[in-house]
Amino acid sequence: MTNRAEMTRRDILKSGAAASTLTLAPGVTLMAFGGTAEASSRADAGKRWGLLIDASKCAADCNDCVTACKVENGWGSQTELEQIDPEQAPEWIRKVTLRDTSTGREVSAPVMCQHCEAPPCVDVCPTGASMKREDGIVLVDKHICIGCRYCMMACPFKARSFVHAEITDQNVQAPRGKGTVESCNLCAPRIDSGRIPACVEACEKAGHSAILFGDLKDPDSAISKALNDYDSVALRADLELDPGVRYTNL
Amino acid sequence: MAMEQTIYRELKATPGVWQIAALLLAFLAAAGGAWFYMEHHGHAVTGMTNQIVWGLPHVFAIFLIVAASGALNVASIGSVFGEKAYKPMGRFSSLLAITLLVGGLAIVVLDLGRADRLIVAMTTYNFSSVFAWNVLLYNGFVAVVAVYLVTQMMRALDYKWVRFAGFVAFLWRLALTTGTGSIFGWLVARPGYDAAIMAPMFIIMSFSFGLAIFILVTLTLLKLNDRIFGEELLKRLGRLLGVFASAVLYFALVFHLTNLYATEHGGYERFILMDGGIYTMLFWGVQVMLGGLIPIALVFLNPSRSSTILASILVVIGGFAQVYVIVIGGQAYPLEIFPGYEVIEGFHEGVVSPYTPSIWELMLGLGGVALALFAAGVGAKVLRVLPTNLSDGNLAAKG
Amino acid sequence: MRLVFAFLAVIGFAGGAAADGTGPVVPAAVGDPHPEGNDYWRVHHMDMLRHDRDLTMREGVRDLAPDDLAIQASIGECFTCHAVKDEAGSFVSFDDERHFCRACHDYAAVTIDCFTCHRSTPPNESGLALRTMAKPDEANSIDAYLSRVAQEMNK
Structure with missing residues (x-):
């Protein structure tokens, strides 16, 4: 000693x-x-990270945010998909194209974990593996996740996936493995090292800038100003979960 | 008093007992194999997906857990509500309640993605989770009912203690089924679940399913040892089952009427009641008709030994279908994430999720049933829980 | 329990390895040795890993050594030094019994739960990049992004 x-x-x-x-x-x-x-790089309780997605800027044929997320977090590789049924495939982020049933207008937008202020997945988790960080990021602590999938039952957005088969060759910043639940963590490892989430970066690179990233608690941040200036919606607003991901022009 | 004449004896190991034990052990072995297979390959080999996250194993588990608290009713009616005719069955009712719960829990635990981390579930609690409460409620139930069983078996004990233990166990079982129902009732996200009536509906379901299983198991064990189960007593249990089955139908009716009244749940109701395919068939054909109306008619219109037995079997089948419709149907119906929009492209958005259970899930589920029955049998073999005689003498003596 | 296992492992080293060479052959590491010393690590590595895991996961604290801005609270950091190569010169994963962790854990018959999820070989480039705090002038740094967005809004 x-x-x-x-x-x-x-x-x-x-x-x-x-x-x-x-x-x-x-x-x-x-x-x-x-x-x-x-x-x-401590998760800062004075901040709340969020996204504002402008559906009018999101191109229906562009999938760059999803691809970037796959690369960053190492999900949905060919090797992984070969082992499982398509219905069992992970979806940390997905693109949806919607048609307004009354006007016929079509819009497109990515859907990921909505990082609720009052997340049902955190409420229902028996072990506390499903958790919300000080800075508002909702994620799964896979160290104590027992794979009961109750959070998946509780999530109104289908944001979570269960890993159905063995995973090898994970990215070092994105541990994931058989028998645990996973979802978008807003690229917490990137945020902790002062970087923007991969989907935000990819969307900007693609020239769309449809995903605005920022601190919802800072009234001077671009995202807060945009939320003040324009109409925005929360998905399943009726549930009053106060999601950190908002949509405009949907 | 008739009570004191009841003699309890261990089950004798007749060839029939051995044969059934061997059959159950075969199911247990199959379930063990299925579990190893699923554990090794992951849930990829099951029919469960990211849409149908709880599958056939959970249907078995929830059915058994619900039935467990119901199986205790016979004992409760005896010692809490003072019905003398039920007292001789109290010990086995308590034992069966414990084993059914253990069988159900075994399925849930073995289906976990990380069953090896059970210790985490037992040591790390998030008290805002109904699931975490249920872990405590289930463990507590086993302990409370075990104490209740012991008090019943201590002849020297003042009867007020039996009544007290029975009362605690009765309250506990109500809490337990409330907790189980709330697993679904408190899920606001899904239109098929979010309903306060889930908790009382699960309680009344437990009354019905538990009694049906109790009748069938007790009858089988007594028959294996050529012990008598009086016809009048059986018919009386049958009538009680008829009342419970009617109550289950009534609660199902109120549940669906409430949903129909709320426009936002209209889609789910149309799915279950009209165009849900397998779920509609299971609801009307099996749950309502086979597991509800027919057994009720049987026990009230034509009360007899055989009609009670048939009614019990039908209630078990109907109950299983009911749990299937609630658990799987509630997940198969799509989540409405974008109200007012039609989803043109997406990932299983707005479409009914398919589910085909795999053989492994079935084997695991049946293994849980086998475990419950085997444990009940072993209990009856080593403990003096089954009366040597359940003839109608007690009924007469009661008068 | 863990401590018991750890002590067993240490006894394994001291007794087995010294006496007749039947003990585990610990693969040589590169880089500077741990300041705490190997004995300390052999006993306490699980406590340290477990502690760092909760810090990282739950509190987002990743840069435990701010002096050089290296993010060290990472199990992946272990393999910067403790990586073993096979004949072909590529790093072996935990599936291979030559893996650093397995050398002792196989010997002591103690299961490791880390690598069902964690990568057990040195990180790829994107992972390595996250080991250091972003400089404000990096295009994907939050600072640079926010000032870009602010400019955009003012226009």
Whole structure:
């Protein structure tokens, strides 16, 4: 054993871990090695990440957001699809094309996890694996997911998928495996390292910029201003789940 | 008093008992094999999908769990409501309640995507989840009913303790079925579920299914040992079953009427009641007709030993169909995510999701049933829970 | 329980390996050694992994060593140093018994649950990129994106 003076940050962290293993002693860890707030990547309770999808800018024949998500998070590969029924295929994000039944107008938009403020999937999860981060991102902690699929029953948006077969060669930033539930996590690893979600990047690159990403809690952010200035809708607004993903021109 | 004349004896191991035990063990082995197969390959080999996330195993499991609390009713009627004629059946009723629950839970647990993480489910609770409550309710039920069974078996014990334990067990079983119904009733997302009536409907379903299974299992075990099950007593249980089955129909009626009144649920009702294919067939043909009207007519219009037995079998079949329609039908009907729009292109948007259960799911489900029955049989073999004589003597003595 | 297993593993090292060479052959790693020392790691690696996993997953804390901005709270980081190559020169995954983790875990008969989901070989490029905080001038950084969007709106 090393002597006390040589103990590293991990030992300091461990003392924090000892107090509670699942939810860690707040604040202990970062304070231990000084303030580097600007560089730190803790999910910030002062923020709420969200998306505003402008259906009028979304091209029906473009699938770039879905492709980017597949590449980033490593789902839906040929090897994976060969093992499963099409109905069992994962769908973190999907494109839908809709026709207004009264006017006949057609629109197209991506649908992913809506990152609700009051997520039913989090309420129903027996173990707490389905969770909402401080910054509003809803995701599955696959370490304690038992694969009961109750969250999939509860989600009004069909945003979640169950991994039906063994997965190999995952991306390092997107662990996923047989027997657990998964869904869009707004590219949390990218956000934590100061990057925008893959679908947002892809949509901008494709020249559509139909997905606006930003902090819903910041009144000066572009997304907040846009939500103030234009009509927008939440999917299944009747359920009052206050989703972090909104749609305009739908 | 007639009560004290009841003698309880272990089941004798006749060739018939051995044969049935061997049959059940074969089902258990098959279920074990099916589980290993599903565990190894993942749910890819089942008929369950991302649309139908709970399949045939869950239908079996929910049926057994609901029936479990109902099987306890016979004991409750005896010790809580003081019906002397029911008291000799109280011990086995308690035992069967426990084993049915264990059988149902075994299916749920083995169907988990990560069954190896059961310990997580038992140690990490999210108390806003009905599921987490149910874990506690189910475990508690086994404990409470076990204590109740022990008090019934302690002859020296003052009867007020039996009554007290029976009362606690009765309240607990009501809570348990409320919890099971709420698994569906509280799901606002799906038009087929979101209904407060689910909880009381599950309670009344449990009364009916549990009693039917109790009649069939008890009768079989007594017959295997050439013990008497009095015709009058059987007919009386049959009439009670008829009342329960009528109540189930009534609750189903209210459930669907309420849904029909709310325009937003109209689509779901049209699906179940008119053009849902297999689900419509199961609802009208099996649940309402075969599992409701026919058994009710049998026990009231032509009460007899055989009509009670037939009615019990039909109630079990109808009950299974009812759970199937609720669980699978509720998922097959599409979620309405974009009201006012027609989905031209999407991923299984706005279409009925197909579901074809695989043989593995069936084997797992039947294994749960086999486990419940086998455990009940073993219990009756080693414990003095079955009376040597269930003749109509008790009925007469009661008067 | 884990501690017991860990101690068993350590005993396995000390007894088996030293005495007659029947102990596990631990593949050599590249890079700087852990400052805590190998003995410490052999006993406590699961606590550390488990702790970091909750920090990363639930709290979004990934840059545990802000001095060099390397994001280290990642099980994938292990394989930057602890990767084993096969004859053809490609990295072996956990399916291969030569994998670093398996060397000891097979020996001690302790199951690992990490790699049903996690990648067990060094990351690809996109994964590596997420190991460092985005510079404000990177096109896909949140800062750059937000200023682009703000400009767009002002127009």
